[in-house]
Each structure stands twice: as structure tokens, then as C-alpha cells.
Amino acid sequence: MRYFIAAIAVASGLLVLVGYFLPALANVEMILLNWAMILAGAAMFLGIFNLISVHSEKIRHREKGNLYSALLLIALLGTFFLGFILGPDNISMRILLNGIILPAEAMLMGLLAVTLLYAAIRLLRRRVNIMSVIFLISALLILIGTVTLPLGNMPIFGALRSWMTNVLAVGGARGILMGVVLGTLTTGLRVLFGMDRPYGGK
Amino acid sequence: MVISPDLITGVLSFIITIMILSYLIGDNPIFRIAIYLFIGVSAGYIAAVAWWQVLWPKLVIPLRSGNTVDRSLAIIPLLGAILILMKVLPRLSKIGSPAMAYLAGVGAAVAIGGGLTGTLYPQMAATINAFDLNRVSTGNVLGFMGLIRDGGVILVGVISSLAYFHFGARTRPDGSVRRFGFIEILAWIGQIFIGITLGVIFAGVYSAALTMFIERISSLLRFIGLS
Amino acid sequence: MTELVIIGLVAILLLVLTLWKRRSPQQFRSIPALASLIRAIGLSVEDGSRLHISVGHGSLITPRSGSGLAGLAMLRHLAERTSSSDRPPVATTGDPALSLLAQDTLQAGYSAAGAEELFVPTTGRLTGMSPFGFAAGAMPVIRDERVSANVLMGYFGPESALLTDAAEQENVITIGASDNLVAQSILFAGSQDALIGEELYASSAYLGAGAAHTASLTVQDILRWLIMVTLLLSAVAKFMGLI
Amino acid sequence: MADITCPVCGEINSADQEFCQYCQSRLQPLTGPLKGADAPITPGQFPTKKVTADLEPILPQWLRDARDKARKNAEEQAEQESKPEPETGASAPDLLAGLQSQKAEDEEETPDWLANITGSKSKSKKTETGSTEVHWVELGKPNEFMQEGEEPSISATQEPTESAGEESLPPWLAGTEPAEGGADELTAWLREAESPRAEPPAQEPSPRTESDSGSSDAFPRSSEELPDWLKNLQEEKPVSSEVPQMESPLPEEKSDSDWLKEIQNQQAESGLESAEKEEPFSTELPAWLKDQAAPSDSSLGGVPDWLQAPSSPAFISEEPEQKAEQENIPDWLKAAAPESSVFSEEPAAPIPSETPDWLASLQKDAEAQAFEPEKPEEGEPPPAFVEDALSDLNAEALFTEMPDWLSNAGTAEPPSTPSGVPSSPPAPSSEALTPGELPSWVQAMRPIETSQAEAPLSTSGDQTLETRGPLAGLQGVLPAIPGIGPSSKPKAYSIKLQATEEQQAHSALLEQVLAAETAPEPITSFSPLATQRGLRWLLAFLLLVIVSGVLFLRTHVFSLPVGETDEIRNARLITENIPQNTPVLVVVDYEPALTGEMEAIAAPLLDHLIILRHPVLVFISTSPTGGLLAERLLSGPLQDRGYQRGTQYLNLGFLPGGLTGVRSFAQDPVAAAPLNIDRAPAWIGTPLESLTSFSQFSAMIMITDNAESARTWIEQTNSSRGAMPVLVASSAQAAPMIEPYYNSGQVSGVVSGLYGGAIFEQNNSGRPGFARTYWDTFSLGMILAIVLIIAG
Numbered sequence A: 001m002r003y004f005i006a007a008i009a010v011a012s013g014l015l016v017l018v019g020y021f022l023p024a025l026a027n028v029e030m031i032l033l034n035w036a037m038i039l040a041g042a043a044m045f046l047g048i049f050n051l052i053s054v055h056s057e058k059i060r061h062r063e064k065g066n067l068y069s070a071l072l073l074i075a076l077l078g079t080f081f082l083g084f085i086l087g088p089d090n091i092s093m094r095i096l097l098n099g100i101i102l103p104a105e106a107m108l109m110g111l112l113a114v115t116l117l118y119a120a121i122r123l124l125r126r127r128v129n130i131m132s133v134i135f136l137i138s139a140l141l142i143l144i145g146t147v148t149l150p151l152g153n154m155p156i157f158g159a160l161r162s163w164m165t166n167v168l169a170v171g172g173a174r175g176i177l178m179g180v181v182l183g184t185l186t187t188g189l190r191v192l193f194g195m196d197r198p199y200g201g202k
Numbered sequence B: 001m002v003i004s005p006d007l008i009t010g011v012l013s014f015i016i017t018i019m020i021l022s023y024l025i026g027d028n029p030i031f032r033i034a035i036y037l038f039i040g041v042s043a044g045y046i047a048a049v050a051w052w053q054v055l056w057p058k059l060v061i062p063l064r065s066g067n068t069v070d071r072s073l074a075i076i077p078l079l080g081a082i083l084i085l086m087k088v089l090p091r092l093s094k095i096g097s098p099a100m101a102y103l104a105g106v107g108a109a110v111a112i113g114g115g116l117t118g119t120l121y122p123q124m125a126a127t128i129n130a131f132d133l134n135r136v137s138t139g140n141v142l143g144f145m146g147l148i149r150d151g152g153v154i155l156v157g158v159i160s161s162l163a164y165f166h167f168g169a170r171t172r173p174d175g176s177v178r179r180f181g182f183i184e185i186l187a188w189i190g191q192i193f194i195g196i197t198l199g200v201i202f203a204g205v206y207s208a209a210l211t212m213f214i215e216r217i218s219s220l221l222r223f224i225g226l227s
Numbered sequence C: 001m002t003e004l005v006i007i008g009l010v011a012i013l014l015l016v017l018t019l020w021k022r023r024s025p026q027q028f029r030s031i032p033a034l035a036s037l038i039r040a041i042g043l044s045v046e047d048g049s050r051l052h053i054s055v056g057h058g059s060l061i062t063p064r065s066g067s068g069l070a071g072l073a074m075l076r077h078l079a080e081r082t083s084s085s086d087r088p089p090v091a092t093t094g095d096p097a098l099s100l101l102a103q104d105t106l107q108a109g110y111s112a113a114g115a116e117e118l119f120v121p122t123t124g125r126l127t128g129m130s131p132f133g134f135a136a137g138a139m140p141v142i143r144d145e146r147v148s149a150n151v152l153m154g155y156f157g158p159e160s161a162l163l164t165d166a167a168e169q170e171n172v173i174t175i176g177a178s179d180n181l182v183a184q185s186i187l188f189a190g191s192q193d194a195l196i197g198e199e200l201y202a203s204s205a206y207l208g209a210g211a212a213h214t215a216s217l218t219v220q221d222i223l224r225w226l227i228m229v230t231l232l233l234s235a236v237a238k239f240m241g242l243i
Numbered sequence D: 001m002a003d004i005t006c007p008v009c010g011e012i013n014s015a016d017q018e019f020c021q022y023c024q025s026r027l028q029p030l031t032g033p034l035k036g037a038d039a040p041i042t043p044g045q046f047p048t049k050k051v052t053a054d055l056e057p058i059l060p061q062w063l064r065d066a067r068d069k070a071r072k073n074a075e076e077q078a079e080q081e082s083k084p085e086p087e088t089g090a091s092a093p094d095l096l097a098g099l100q101s102q103k104a105e106d107e108e109e110t111p112d113w114l115a116n117i118t119g120s121k122s123k124s125k126k127t128e129t130g131s132t133e134v135h136w137v138e139l140g141k142p143n144e145f146m147q148e149g150e151e152p153s154i155s156a157t158q159e160p161t162e163s164a165g166e167e168s169l170p171p172w173l174a175g176t177e178p179a180e181g182g183a184d185e186l187t188a189w190l191r192e193a194e195s196p197r198a199e200p201p202a203q204e205p206s207p208r209t210e211s212d213s214g215s216s217d218a219f220p221r222s223s224e225e226l227p228d229w230l231k232n233l234q235e236e237k238p239v240s241s242e243v244p245q246m247e248s249p250l251p252e253e254k255s256d257s258d259w260l261k262e263i264q265n266q267q268a269e270s271g272l273e274s275a276e277k278e279e280p281f282s283t284e285l286p287a288w289l290k291d292q293a294a295p296s297d298s299s300l301g302g303v304p305d306w307l308q309a310p311s312s313p314a315f316i317s318e319e320p321e322q323k324a325e326q327e328n329i330p331d332w333l334k335a336a337a338p339e340s341s342v343f344s345e346e347p348a349a350p351i352p353s354e355t356p357d358w359l360a361s362l363q364k365d366a367e368a369q370a371f372e373p374e375k376p377e378e379g380e381p382p383p384a385f386v387e388d389a390l391s392d393l394n395a396e397a398l399f400t401e402m403p404d405w406l407s408n409a410g411t412a413e414p415p416s417t418p419s420g421v422p423s424s425p426p427a428p429s430s431e432a433l434t435p436g437e438l439p440s441w442v443q444a445m446r447p448i449e450t451s452q453a454e455a456p457l458s459t460s461g462d463q464t465l466e467t468r469g470p471l472a473g474l475q476g477v478l479p480a481i482p483g484i485g486p487s488s489k490p491k492a493y494s495i496k497l498q499a500t501e502e503q504q505a506h507s508a509l510l511e512q513v514l515a516a517e518t519a520p521e522p523i524t525s526f527s528p529l530a531t532q533r534g535l536r537w538l539l540a541f542l543l544l545v546i547v548s549g550v551l552f553l554r555t556h557v558f559s560l561p562v563g564e565t566d567e568i569r570n571a572r573l574i575t576e577n578i579p580q581n582t583p584v585l586v587v588v589d590y591e592p593a594l595t596g597e598m599e600a601i602a603a604p605l606l607d608h609l610i611i612l613r614h615p616v617l618v619f620i621s622t623s624p625t626g627g628l629l630a631e632r633l634l635s636g637p638l639q640d641r642g643y644q645r646g647t648q649y650l651n652l653g654f655l656p657g658g659l660t661g662v663r664s665f666a667q668d669p670v671a672a673a674p675l676n677i678d679r680a681p682a683w684i685g686t687p688l689e690s691l692t693s694f695s696q697f698s699a700m701i702m703i704t705d706n707a708e709s710a711r712t713w714i715e716q717t718n719s720s721r722g723a724m725p726v727l728v729a730s731s732a733q734a735a736p737m738i739e740p741y742y743n744s745g746q747v748s749g750v751v752s753g754l755y756g757g758a759i760f761e762q763n764n765s766g767r768p769g770f771a772r773t774y775w776d777t778f779s780l781g782m783i784l785a786i787v788l789i790i791a792g
Helices: A002-021 A023-060 A066-086 A091-126 A130-146 A157-192 B005-024 B029-065 B068-088 B090-129 B134-138 B143-164 B181-223 C002-021 C032-046 C065-082 C096-112 C131-144 C160-169 C181-190 C199-206 C211-240 D031-038 D043-071 D074-082 D084-126 D128-139 D150-164 D169-194 D199-203 D205-213 D215-234 D236-247 D252-299 D302-308 D311-321 D323-336 D341-348 D350-362 D371-378 D381-391 D395-410 D427-432 D437-443 D446-452 D454-467 D469-474 D480-518 D533-553 D566-577 D592-613 D626-635 D659-667 D707-716 D735-743 D753-761 D770-791
Strands: C050-056 C090-093 C124-126 C147-155 C173-177 D003-005 D012-014 D583-589 D616-621 D649-654 D699-704 D726-730 D749-752
Touching: A002 A023, A002 A157, A002 B090, A002 C002, A023 A066, A023 B029, A023 B068, A023 B090, A023 C096, A023 C124, A023 D659, A066 A091, A066 B029, A091 A130, A091 B005, A091 B029, A091 B181, A091 C131, A091 C160, A091 C181, A091 D533, A091 D592, A091 D626, A091 D770, A130 A157, A130 B181, A130 C181, A130 D770, A157 B090, A157 B143, A157 B181, A157 C002, A157 C065, A157 C181, A157 C199, A157 C211, A157 D735, B005 B029, B005 B181, B005 D533, B029 B068, B029 C131, B029 D649, B068 B090, B068 C096, B090 B143, B090 C002, B090 C065, B090 C096, B090 C211, B090 D659, B090 D707, B090 D735, B143 B181, B143 C211, B181 C181, B181 D533, B181 D592, B181 D735, B181 D753, B181 D770, C002 C211, C032 C050, C032 C065, C032 C147, C032 C173, C032 C199, C050 C065, C050 C096, C050 C131, C065 C090, C065 C096, C065 C147, C065 C199, C090 C096, C090 C131, C096 C124, C124 C131, C131 C147, C131 C160, C131 D592, C147 C160, C160 C173, C160 C181, C173 C181, C173 C199, C199 C211, D533 D770, D566 D592, D566 D726, D566 D749, D566 D753, D583 D626, D583 D707, D592 D626, D592 D699, D592 D726, D592 D749, D592 D753, D592 D770, D616 D626, D626 D649, D659 D707, D699 D707, D707 D726, D707 D735, D726 D735, D735 D749, D749 D753, D753 D770
Parallel strands: C050 C090, C050 C147, C090 C124, C147 C173, D583 D616, D583 D699, D616 D649, D699 D726, D726 D749
Antiparallel strands: D003 D012
């Protein structure tokens, strides 16, 4: 059984990969990807069930914060059935999006202004090495280059900011992204050859 | 009296914003209530969207009103979906493994293909094209020296930061595990470029967060009529 | 087609090196963050605290899945190592399919450690379906479940700052890695030890996940230098107008 | 031995402690004497054990032979003296054969026998001096003959120490020292038997120095003594052959005079020491048995032969040298007395001291010393032996009687063994017994017993327990203490030895291992930096005050950034050159979290586009919330444009599948996204109904907060879009990753962050938007960050 499951992963992966680069198999790849899309959609419902089971257990065992879990379950099920019945474009869903989801996410993002500043201030207390120093200096230069004075841009920093963003940072970004691709390549190949089996199996 | 949706939205938005803003003091029950409410609503909303914009058009409609080919093609993912849903029961979770294996295989292939075609090639091409003399004529760069400077800096940055990640090393006589001297030098230069890149991005994230902080405070002030 | 040839050669190289590495393991440069992670693993087992591993919210059907798969490989290894702990590790994700794979990975790690009966499905959790929903759902895990270390490995966005901040307020060590530069910059500044870029994919090899993982690093090194040489030669050729 | 380690809890207690001050288990009574016994407990002694047991039945036989032979001519004795060597060899097997038949029984009965002895011993323990002398008798035998003058001094010095408490050890040790020396000397003495005179002086020094050396030294030595002693005993095969030679010399009779003088002195003391003498008697036999048992064990046959003829003269020469020993001698000679001519005198010496003990023990009536000689002559004890041997060759009978006999001699026979014992002493006397001393007596045997048969020991121990009820409460295992005591003692002793020898090496290794493990782990680097709530609150307070204050004041102090960059200029030019009323694809790929920033960036761009070109906007998103965010964009920042869904814009909502969905949409937009966000058929009305391919869009505008989605759209639509311009409105956090696509020409124009939005805003018809509203606050927030980071 384990080999059968691994064979499915290997076969599906190889087919998609070949179709990715061979136009002749592009249609096959599209079909396989559509299936994957549907399975991902089905997995979404299982994810909902996972959320429900985790928090319902908290309620059942009266763990810390079980009342919050109850609130989460009510909001989850209420929103889902509302959207399931009325559709995602219903006015009620818009209210939920603009009244809860959006302000919550936006404010959480806004909180990062404090947490990131806090982290930057304490960075050199965590690690004192050349990369951390360069990190802070470049961040400061970008911030300074972004700021304007009442009378106009900061004289030199504006141009420096543009050059750092378009040239200096690009070199490092490309190097990092290329390295990430190399890691992705080997990781993906391990899965394709069944060396890694995130779907289970020894 | 009919309450306008905008008013409800505004009130909800104001309350949620205040509740989450209270996190600045520290983790507190008000903040917890807000985030659990948010998690539940967002999950329910996304699940509803997934149903209406994924499963409905791609699975239900073909099965209901599709032709034979569409139906036959929809049966396989339907079985896969059923297998995945079997994982609801821990005892039957193994049954869903084939479907998850399928997803993992496709994901690996997409990651490889996307990484090569979407990142590696374009980034390599861009690095090489930085030395394209034609760009001087098009005015994309500040003259010949500018092309040499920018292209050279980017090339050095790419190579050195790539070298920074080199993993292979050897044990020195003194017992320390180090890379070859040449690689160490390149890596040292690379960490400067990496530091600059991360610093620039960090500044961008901070400016984005600050913008959102301003937007939220502005919305609060607007709601209470102070702005 | 060229890509397929390259991928095929890389695959053959990986397989050959995997067989070779089993006989002659190779040494790798030291990565402080991974040394801290190894200590964190031992600590969580000794003091009965919990290890929190988050594999992010990179969907499997997007290019972001690469980091998610790497995070799962790490999760598998950590589950196998810490399954004997009083409080087994908990894995959080922001993508439903990834959460299912996380559960399967945890279960596989437990069974490999001979403790499959100790596996609890709810230790593989989907804490939220949107990036910030996922982060907001993972914050209580860090705060309430006596976590001794956070391992963030996968695709994250700016929301990762919420996780590092929650861990920082709990005085809990955080070891983070992501293929997203935004998350990398945040983790670099906000976590105790940050893994940068490609190091994310090396973590499992450094923890002794096996010959395949160490061979992967060697393959990456080989490809790395091929790319560097190609870039140099191509740049010169481009400058000379040869291509 | 200043301290005593509790065998139960291992705690250190002062030597004068009778009970462990930690666990209240008894320390002294049993362990004290046992220490002496423990000493001999070594593997080397193992063989001697059976000897003693086996010898019991034999003694009577050879005693009878000795008597018979004593009646014979002196010549025969001389002949027999020379014979022993050959005889021992020959007789040994016979004797052994007889012994072997009894071995099993003996072993089983030995416990009983020991139990009886224990009983008598316990009584002797009561008297301090007794205990010391008992030790003397037991261990010092070989030396006794040489420690005349010292004996009294030793006993005198040690008695007080004992009275102090369980310090029976020192005296006992004092006694053991000579024993040790004696053990060693015995062999030397036997070897040098040919020159007996030279021996005594030569041997005296060692006992003296040892006895004087102190108890602390003595104890460890004592543990070593018996092994040597037993070894010597085992070596007596050759020794026995020599014995006759040394016994023969008459000159030793000269020593008798000294011996008699000492005896007389002792008689004077006997009155004082009468109580003490009781023990010597009880212990004499054991001691006496030792001497017999040892040879009998190694060479059973040799012993009798060895003792038959020369025994008397041999002892004559030895006894005078010790007071305590004189007490033994009589018992000893009870069998051989008639034989030697000297005996007429010898009895006199031992008698005075013995008589009272004898009568006390047998008849509980003190008799005059004059009678005493008779009794030995009467051979009460010997008869007992003889009778036992004669009446019953069975060793069991002998064993059972032996204890009885001993207990009688001791005048106190605790009902140690259920069998046999009761007949001997009255109950009261048994109550008076203390278990402490017997072990010391038994020690010589116990090691052997424990090694082979613990049960018997335990039984004897049980009985000592019963006699001492309180102890039973303390240690139900007390019985085991006599048996286990010895084994536990060596434990403590061996631990000390290991500590000095092995533990150092082990500890060194352990230290190295621990150092190797712990050294490289800097725990400080492991524990994260402690949080600083104060700093966090300060930052939050400053940001809140600055942002809310400036927003409330609505200041426009800070000028918007000037200097349109290339990517922004290109973006503006493209929007101005898009054909009129053509479909423009707008990808809304950002999370609600960044709505504010993205709207501030995208609004000016879209506003400029709508105002100038009136395009038909087709919104699509790879984010589930993108559809409603697009609606929010049109109903918020672009509200003034009054764009209507269906006619002026189309909201396709969520495009699932990420990269796959984008690719399918690039290949066939209509098929990939057939429905509107409200699930109504899309692509109706002009100009959308005519749109069949992706390339028919006049432009693609990406509003995204991450480079991955931008990359996905750029890469997946690369082959489908042809020359279609691509504009990107990106969050500031994604700008550095999107720049490369602009540099590579895949992206025509980029507007990134509030900074870019502010620049674009100044060039789009000049109407201020969010950028202007936020800019002062934004600049102050940036300055605050700069200051704090530098200060931090």
C-alpha cells in the first residue's frame, strides 16, 4: 500500500512536471492541475473540520480559553452557512469582510509597526555581527530616503534609496531567490522520488 | 428603522480595530475575543468562497450539467475528494493518503517548474541583461559607466550571495569546520549584500505596516468624527 | 525540453550522491540557528515542554509549496525526535491541504519512533485560512501551550512578525526560515536565530534526516557553482555582444 | 573507628552511638563484635569453615586416642611424634571420609551449634572485659603464648573503652593484633619450631606494637588477620608435621615456672576477674575448636596425630605466656591433661580461674580452686565429648551437645537453638545474654556460614532478636545482621577501597565526558533576550500620539516626495496611452491586511486611468477575499467615478488554483472564469462578449502585496499576453523583489509603496488622495523609527 501511495505521488508529479515543459502534454497537465485544485478545495472543508475539532476539544476538556474557542466556532459556522446559503457576494458577507476581516487584518498589520520597530531596536542586542549591522544601516538609509522634509526630499538619500532598492538590494535578492530555487528543486525531487513522503509512510 | 449596512460595518470595524489595538498593552481577553472572532469569520468566509468558486463550478456543475467527458473527468477528483474527507475519522485517515500523495506530487512538480521558469531563468536573464549595451541607448541606465556599475554590482551581489549559502566544508587542522578560503571571502561579501537586501525589505515592511497603522487610526478618528 | 534534461540530470545526480553519501557522509558549514534548534529539541524533550513547528500557509498548488514541503520534511524529523516528550510537538499551518500533510507527517514520524499510539490528530492544526488568520490562530498556541521553542519553516508573509513577537513576549526561542524575502527580513530581525534563504532547505539535513538530504545539499552546491560560472561567462559574452 | 556507618541508612554515626541517629537501627551490639568477625570473612577462609564443622565429631575420637596413647609408653609417644607426617597423610582420607558422610548434616546443624554458641556469647558480651578476652582467646591463640606481660595491660586499657559503649572494638582489636601476629607467627612459629626459644621473643614485638598501635589500626588489620590465620591453618598439613618437633623439646618446661608464677598472679586476679572468666570459658572452646578445626579442615587426619602425643608439651610451652589462654588450656587439656607429666602443675594454673566458671556454669555453685583441677581431670567436658563420640558418632549429636556444653561452661545458655539448648541454662541467665558478643565468637565461623548456609545464621540471629525484643522491632532483619552484617560491612569497606582505586579514574572520565557535553553549550545564547514591556509600551505610546495627533490636526507640513522615477513615469505614460473603452485586466492580489496601503497606491493609478481612458475594468484575484476587496476599491477610493458592475467593470472574483488557475486563465479567460462574483454569467455585453483570448486585454494592472503573485502572473501569462503592457502597484514590502522584473523588461511600470503612490498622485490630475492625507503622519512615523533605531 505504501508503494502504491508513493507511486501516485511520483506519477502525478512527473506527469505535471513533464507537461509543464512539454506543450504536447500541456492539456494533461491542466487536467491534473484541475483535479489538484478540486482536491485542494475539498481539503479546505477538511481544514474547516480540523478547526472545529481542535476548538471543540478545547471546549470539551474545558481548556484555557475554551470560551474563545466557542466564539470561534460560532463565528466560523455562522459565516460559512451564511456564505453557503447567500453566496460570497451577499451584503452580509460584505459586512463581515469590511466590518471584521478587513479591520482585524489591517490592525494586526498596523501592530507590526510597533513590533518591527521594537525588533529593530533590539536586533543588535540579540546578534552583533556584520550582517545585522549592515541590515540596520541599510534599513535606516531606506527610511531616511523615504522621509521628506517640509521643504522637499532629503537631498542625497532620495537617490541613494532608489539606487539601493533597484541595484544593491536586487543583487542580494536574486542570489537569495536563486538559492531558494535550488533548494526547492532538490526538495521537490526528493518528493517526486519518494525519498520524502509528506503524505505519510516511513 | 432600518440600520444601514455601512453603519453596521463602521461600528463593527471600529470595535474590532479598538479590540485588536489593545494588543499594544499586551495580550488581553479583549484582543483574544477579536482575533478568535476574526479567525472564525475569515475561515467561514473562505470556506464559502471555496465552495462557490471552486467546488461548485469545477466539480458540481460538470457532474450535474456537463457532458460525458466532463462528468468522467470530474469523477476522479470526486473520488479523491471523498477519500480526503475520509480523513475526518482518524481510523480512516489512511484512506485519504492517496489523494494527499497526489497533492504532494503535484505540488512538488509545480514548485520545481515554477521555480525554474518563474524565478531561476528570469533572474539569471535579468542579471545577464544588465550588461546589455543596448539598454544604454534606450536610456534605462545612466550611461555606459552606469551600466557597468549597476550590472557589476548586481552580478557581484548575485554571485557572492549565492556563494554565501555554500554548505560543503572541511575540517581544519584546528578542528574548526570551514569552507575553502576563496568561498569564505565570497561568502563574506555575500552576507553584506544579503544584509542590504533584507534591510531594504525590512524598511519596506515597516513602511507598509506604518501605513496600515495610520490607515486604521485614521478610520477610527473618521468614525468618531475627529478627522 | 531543456528544462526536463536539466531536471533529469539533477535527479540522477541526486540519486547517485544519495547512494554515495550513505557510505561517506560529508561535513557542512556550521549554522548557529540549527545548532540552537538541536538544543531546543533536546530541551523540549527533557523539560517536558512543547515544540511548535509552523510550516506556513504556502499552498501546495502554487510555487510556494517548495518551502512548505521543506517544512514538512523538518516536521517529520522533529516529530520522530520529540515524540517521546511529555508534550508532543504541535504543528500549525495556514493552508488546509498543508495541514492534512502535516498530520500525516506527524503520524509517520510517530510511527517511525515506535510511538504511533501517542499521535493525536489535533497536534496538526489549521489555525486559520488567511495568512493573518493563521498567525492570529498560532499566537495562542505559543502563549498557552507551554511551548519551549518555535520553529517557523515554510511560506510566511509579514504576519510572521506576530509569531515572533508573541514568542518574544513569552521569552521563547524562535528559529525561522522562509523562502519569502519579506518573512526572511522579519525573522532575521525578530527571531533569536534566523535561517536565510536556502538554509531553510538544509535544516533537515543538518538534523540528520538522512543521506538523501545531505546529498541534496551537495547537489545544490554543484548547481550553485554552475549557475555562478554561467552568469559570469554569460555576462561577459553579453557585454561583448556575443549573445 | 571514630565513626560508624549505619548498615541500614548509610549515615555516619559516632562510634559511641548504639542506635543510628538517623534510622534508629541498631549499630553496636551486633555489628561491634561482628566487625571482628567480618575481618576474617574473606574468600580465603571459605574452606576453613567446613573444617570446624567437620572437626567437631572428630575431636573426641582423637582425644580418646590421645588418652589411650598417653597411657602407653613415652616411647610410643616419641614414635608417634615422628609418625604424624606419614600418618596425617594416611589418616586424612579416613577422617575425611567420615567427615564427608557428615558434611551435609554438619552444615545444617552448624547453625544450631552456632546458635547455642551465640547464646553463650551474648552473655559474655555483658561483661566488657569478657568480650575483650574472648577476642583474645579467639584470635590471639597463636600469639597468646607469647603475650604474657601484655595481656593484663591490654585488657585493662580496653575495658574502660568498652564500658564507654560499643568500643568493644578497640579491645577486641587489641586482641586481634596479637592474633594477627600470632597468625603469621603460627606458621613462622611452626617453621622455627626447631628453635622454640628464639621464637617467643621474636614474636612478642609484633603483637605488642600492634596491640599498642591502637584500635583504629587494629580493625582493618584484624580483617586481614583471619584470612592469614586461616591460611596458616590450611597450611597446617606441613605445619602439623612440624608441630611434633617443636613440641618435643623439654626445655620449655623451664618456662613452666614462669608460667606458674603468672598463673598464681592470675589466680589472685581470678577473684576479680571471675566474671570475666566466664566468657573465656564459653569462648575457649570455640577458640579451642578453631585450633582443632583448622588443622582438621586442611588435614583432618593430621590434627589428631599432631595433638595426640606432643599436644601437651606444646601447650605447656605456650600457655605460660598468656593469662587468658591459661583458661583455655585447661579446657584444652581436659582431654590431654592426664597424659603430660606437667599436667599436675598445669591444672593448678588453669583451675583456679576455671573452677568458679565451671561450677557457675555447670552447677551454678562456685567451688574452691582446689577442686577445679579435679574436674578437669574428671573430664566433665571431655567425657561429654567422649560420650558423644562414643555413644553417637553422629556429628549432629556432637554438635547439639557442643553448644550445650559451651553454654553450660558459659553459665548462661540462651535458648538460641530450639533444639538441645533448653536443657542447659535457666531462662533468667539466657535473658541476661547479649547477642553482641556471640557474633564475635561466631564471626570466625560465620563468614563460612553466611557463604554457604545463611538460613542457619538467620535463625540464630532471629533468636538473638527474640531475646532482645526491642531489637526485633527495630530490625526484623536483625537475624540477618549477624549474617548480612559481615557482608554489609565489607561493602562499606570495599567502597572506600574503590573510591581510592577505581573511582578516581571513573570520576576523571566522567568529568571529561561532562565537560565535553556541557562546555560548548552556552545556555545564555539559548535563552532569548528578555522582553521589555516598557520599551514596547513606549513605542506604542509614541506612535499612537504622533499618528492620532497629526491626523487630528490634518497638517500638510511635509511636502510630498518629488522626482518621478522611471518606473513611475512609465506607469503613468502607459495609463495615458491605453486605448479608450478597452478591457483592462486588474489583478487584485493583496490581503485585507494591506488594503489601506494598496488602495493608497492603486487608487491614484486607477483614478488616472478611469478619468483619461474610461476602460472596462475586469477584476480578478487569486486571493479568496480579492473579489470583495475590488468591490471595496470601487466603492471607496474610486467611488466618485461611479463605475457600475456589468457595464463598466466585471468582477470575476476568486480565481482558484494559484499558478494553475493563472495559467488556465491566460490560455482561456472565459473558460477559466465563466462566472461573476455573484455567480452570474460573466463576459456579457460589449466589449467583453467579444473577448476570446487573454491578449485582447489592452493592459494588465497588478495590485499586489507580494512578489510571488506578481511573479506568477508575469511568468504564467508571458506567452499569452504578447505585447500587452504590465503595470504593477505593489506594496513597499514587495518592491525590491519586483524591481528585477522591471529591470528585465517583463514589467512596464511600477508604483510601489505610499512613497510611489504619493509621487504618482501628484501627476494624476493633481487631486490629493490618501497619500497626501497620510504623508505627514507617515513622515513623522519614519522619523520616529529612524531616531529610535539609532538611539537603540
